[in-house]
Amino acid sequence: MKPAFRFKLILFGNIAVGKTSIIDRYVNNKFENEYISTMGYNVFEKTIDINGNSVSFMIFDIGGQEKFEELRKKYAEGANVALLVYDITNRESFTNIKKWHQDLINFTDNAFFILIGNKVDLEEARQVQMNEGADLAKEIQASGFFETSAKTNVEINNAFYKLAQMLLEKALY
Structure with missing residues (x-):
């Protein structure tokens, strides 16, 4: 029997970018239309x-508000x-990724990470182009970049499969 691998995963990003929705879609394959802020x-x-x-994956969904x-x-x-x-659809949430990246550096011991641009179902309201996300991912040395829609x-x-593959390769070799 092959060994089991367990990884602690955290999500960082501004309030209302869809962190909880991404988790809910991945873990439960569902999407809630009504927004409820994570407390x-x-x-x-x-x-x-x-x-x-x-x-x-042990996934920790932590509120994006400053008070947390x-x-x-x-x-x-x-x-x-x-x-x-x-x-x-929110330029400020994109601009703040550098702050979230710095928090990641400060709070973890070199955690592996990918950059996610969420809400591609709202293409008509797009404020951040895909190439901007890809460029930022390179700049902050993300291990990957995906544009997603939890909805x-x-x-x-x-995105999660790619993460798991990369972590598994790192753990095995």
């Missing part, structure tokens, strides 16, 4: 199989991997 934190778990290896900074710091400790998330389930599973 404090929630923990989810999902296990997938990659080439016969069990890969489990200490909580983010506490729960980011020991994280192996992160998603930095912005909303493609329409665009690239959500692929």
Whole structure:
């Protein structure tokens, strides 16, 4: 029997960029149209199989509000991997990714991360172009970049699968 791998995953990004929706889509394959801000934190778990290896994510969904900074710091400790998330219809959320990246550096021990531009189902309201996201991902040395939609389930599973593959390769070799 092959060993099981467990990784602690955190999500950082401005309030209302879709962090909880991304998790809900990935873990439960559902989307809630009504927005409810995360107060404090929630923990989810999902296990997938990659080439016969069990890969489990313990996912910490921490509120994006400024008042939860200490909580983010506490729960980011020991994280192996992160998603930095912005909303493609909100330029400020994109601009703030550098701040979230700095928090990631400050709060974790070199966590592996990818950049996510969420809400591609709202293309007509786009404020951040795909090439801008790709350029930022290179600049901050993200291990990957995806544009997603939690609402329409665009690239959500692929983003997590790619993360799991990269982590597994790192763990095995």
